[in-house]
Amino acid sequence: MGMTMTQKILAAHCGKQALQAGEMILADLDMVLANDITAPVAINEFEKAGCGRVFDGQKVALVLDHFTPNKDIKAAEQSRQVRRFAKEQGVAHFYDVGRVGIEHVLLPEQGLVTAGDLIIGADSHTCTYGALGAFSTGVGSTDMAAGMAYGKAWFRVPEAISVRLTGALQPWVSGKDVILHLIGLIGVDGALYQSLEFSGPGVASLSVDDRLCICNMAIEAGAKNGIFPVDEQTLAFLKDHGAQEPRVYAADADAQYARVIDINLSEVPLTVAFPHLPENARGFSDIPADLRIDQVVIGSCTNGRLCDLQQAAQVLRGRRVAEDTRVVIIPATQLIYEQAMNEGLFKVFLDAGCAISTPTCGPCLGGHMGILAEGERCVATTNRNFVGRMGHPKSEVYLASPAVAAASAVLGRLASPEELEGAKA
Amino acid sequence: MKLQGKAHVYGDHVDTDVIIPARYLNTSDPKELASHCMEDIDAGFVGRVQAGDIIAAGDNFGCGSSREHAPLAIKHAGVSCVVARSFARIFYRNAINIGLPIVVSDIPVAAGDELVVDLGAGIVENLTRQEKRSFAPFPDFLQGIVAAGGLMQAMKALEGGKA
Numbered sequence: 001m002g003m004t005m006t007q008k009i010l011a012a013h014c015g016k017q018a019l020q021a022g023e024m025i026l027a028d029l030d031m032v033l034a035n036d037i038t039a040p041v042a043i044n045e046f047e048k049a050g051c052g053r054v055f056d057g058q059k060v061a062l063v064l065d066h067f068t069p070n071k072d073i074k075a076a077e078q079s080r081q082v083r084r085f086a087k088e089q090g091v092a093h094f095y096d097v098g099r100v101g102i103e104h105v106l107l108p109e110q111g112l113v114t115a116g117d118l119i120i121g122a123d124s125h126t127c128t129y130g131a132l133g134a135f136s137t138g139v140g141s142t143d144m145a146a147g148m149a150y151g152k153a154w155f156r157v158p159e160a161i162s163v164r165l166t167g168a169l170q171p172w173v174s175g176k177d178v179i180l181h182l183i184g185l186i187g188v189d190g191a192l193y194q195s196l197e198f199s200g201p202g203v204a205s206l207s208v209d210d211r212l213c214i215c216n217m218a219i220e221a222g223a224k225n226g227i228f229p230v231d232e233q234t235l236a237f238l239k240d241h242g243a244q245e246p247r248v249y250a251a252d253a254d255a256q257y258a259r260v261i262d263i264n265l266s267e268v269p270l271t272v273a274f275p276h277l278p279e280n281a282r283g284f285s286d287i288p289a290d291l292r293i294d295q296v297v298i299g300s301c302t303n304g305r306l307c308d309l310q311q312a313a314q315v316l317r318g319r320r321v322a323e324d325t326r327v328v329i330i331p332a333t334q335l336i337y338e339q340a341m342n343e344g345l346f347k348v349f350l351d352a353g354c355a356i357s358t359p360t361c362g363p364c365l366g367g368h369m370g371i372l373a374e375g376e377r378c379v380a381t382t383n384r385n386f387v388g389r390m391g392h393p394k395s396e397v398y399l400a401s402p403a404v405a406a407a408s409a410v411l412g413r414l415a416s417p418e419e420l421e422g423a424k425a
Numbered sequence: 426m427k428l429q430g431k432a433h434v435y436g437d438h439v440d441t442d443v444i445i446p447a448r449y450l451n452t453s454d455p456k457e458l459a460s461h462c463m464e465d466i467d468a469g470f471v472g473r474v475q476a477g478d479i480i481a482a483g484d485n486f487g488c489g490s491s492r493e494h495a496p497l498a499i500k501h502a503g504v505s506c507v508v509a510r511s512f513a514r515i516f517y518r519n520a521i522n523i524g525l526p527i528v529v530s531d532i533p534v535a536a537g538d539e540l541v542v543d544l545g546a547g548i549v550e551n552l553t554r555q556e557k558r559s560f561a562p563f564p565d566f567l568q569g570i571v572a573a574g575g576l577m578q579a580m581k582a583l584e585g586g587k588a
Contacts, residue, residue, distance in 0.1 A: 024564050038492065049581065139491060142575065154567075188485060219489075365442075365447040384490075388446055
């Protein structure tokens with residue numbers, strides 16, 4: 001029986017010719033990742049078990065991105081614990097303030113992941129790297145501890161949903177809209193324990209950034225991983241970023257899928273996920289007319305890339321943020337920060353009345369740099385809108401693309417960029 | 426192993442942000458995490474929970490963030506077992522890796538019902554409602570992790586001790 005792309009990568013990492021869905025395997029890891037929140041728990045477990053040295057310092061990444069620059073004394077203690085461990089263990093890919101970026105934007109940018117890799121990260125959005133033809137998935141801290149010690153992790157071989165893409169996106173519509181639309185179709189547990197394997201002629205029309213955004217939120221449908229086939233765009237991206245030699249796998253023609261979903265990209269609307277689940281996806285034909293908002297956040301591992309800031313700037317250029325709305329823009333890495341500054345995007349944001357933050361996950365998970373008060377509403381380019389995600393349990397988060405977030409910022413209510421263009425006097 | 430306790434009942438898609446809000450993730454101390462367990466979905470939980478109690482929930486329990494702080498908070502709050510119709514995959518593996526018993530079952534439960542979970546026999550029983558369901562045991566590989574006392578111990582046995 002044929003194998004899915006995911007199954008082939010898993011087979012190659014446990015020395016087997018063939019695997020079937022449901023099998024339990026112990027697989028070799030190419031990279032293990034944790035951040036300033038999940039690494040301390042992993043380090044505690046690693047040291048408690050007397051593990052000694054990490055299996056390979058070149059295959060461990062520790063990224064201080066969540067509560068940094070340290071938001072309080074306890075966060076500072078956690079960062080110090082990770083810093084000490086990284087130094088003692090010779091961890092090659094340790095990123096601290098001043099060099100750090102949001103992990104899932106940083107690793108591809110720094111060429112630390114490549115096609116055919118098997119990657120685990122103690123962060124649920126580790127599934128992002130599937131966009132580059134890798135198998136990558138989020139795990140917990142004890143998995144991370146065992147991964148650092150032994151270079152291995154256990155997996156139940158997943159079955160897959162085939163998502164066949166045709167057509168091309170309409171103006172302003174982005175990868176964010178595609179994934180919110182898909183989660184709206186299948187629900188937050190629609191792909192539970194399964195792979196989301198994207199394919200079809202529509203793939204070529206999606207930029208690598210769009211694919212990274214789509215795979216990033218595979219977890220919000222419950223998926224184990226999201227994965228795209230490797231094409232010329234992928235190979236060019238990997239080369240540009242100095243990644244290791246790609247190992248290209250493709251699904252067999254007779255691979256078995258649990259389900260097939262067809263999406264015509266040209267029919268995907270601008271999409272917003274309403275509180276308090278990412279599956280509450282709505283197009284603009286289906287939103288209240290005057291949903292006032294208090295805050296806009298543009299950033300995160302989902303939408304903090306240069307293209308996202310460019311899209312936001314395109315909307316904000318020559319405009320002002322509404323009087324009762326505040327905007328926080330967070331370039332995901334130092335490099336993106338520099339590029340955005342050099343391109344003049346910061347001038348656009350500053351003229352519009354936006355705050356620009358150093359790279360951090362910050363408000364996305366209700367850490368710092370933009371926490372919401374009771375009853376406040378935020379349009380965010382982030383990935384979760386659970387109860388209390390960005391602050392008070394009675395605050396609300398609306399998930400959207402950078403273009404929608406920027407248009408909403410100008411009008412002070414949930415709005416599309418098209419509407420903003422129409423509103424222009 | 427038999428576990429018995431009163432049920433605390435929640436619905437579908439209980440996410441790890443409500444199990445342990447991120448504002449408390451500036452510590453990895455299980456006791457401190459436990460003192461905020463379920464705070465944003467059930468502020469009275471920590472005051473009410475008794476050692477041995479059981480959480481019962483619907484689909485996709487533990488969805489969202491990979492934070493192992495979530496099963497740690499539940500375990501150290503005194504909860505002996507989580508029974509749900511389904512679990513999000515990272516929560517599922519975290520619970521196994523740290524030794525928090527979890528059971529997939531759709532047995533009807535109301536808040537305060539007395540539950541007994543027999544992990545060895547694969548039976549969950551609602552004493553209050555006189556209902557009994559069997560559940561599928563974990564695959565052998567995962568039973569090995571549980572039997573070893575957690576992932577780190579299991580890996581030590583599989584891969585040999587590290588210096």
